[in-house]
Amino acid sequence: MLENFEIGIDIIDISRFQEKIFESNKSFYEKIFNPSEIKYCLNKKNSYQSFATKFAIKESVIKCLDHPINFLDIFTDHENEKPTVTLLNNSSHRFLVSVSHEKSHAIAIVISELI
DSSP: OOSSSEEEEEETTTHHHHHHOOGGGHHHTTTTTHHHHHHHTTTTTTTTHHHHHHHHHHHHHHHHOOSSGGGEEEEEEETTTTTEEEEEEEOEEEEEEEEOOOOEEEEEEEEEEEE
């Protein structure tokens, strides 16, 4: 049995974000995503696919943890084109992240290591 490791997975229908047009629903997005995450997604050709993928990452992280956490305390970024996760105000976890998306769905898998 692996100790100190957890895994989380989430899949989301991209249309859930496409139906919430950013310009009309900024407060919704600001409850989930940090300003730099919003900027990253809005700069992508398919911004709603990017929002859905980042949301799936955050949901996967939540499933890895044994305590409640706010979406805004989970920061997603990219390093060498690969997704990364940092918990704000908490450095006791390290994460491996894998994402994929197709026309209608985005999926994320996160492995968490308690360090």
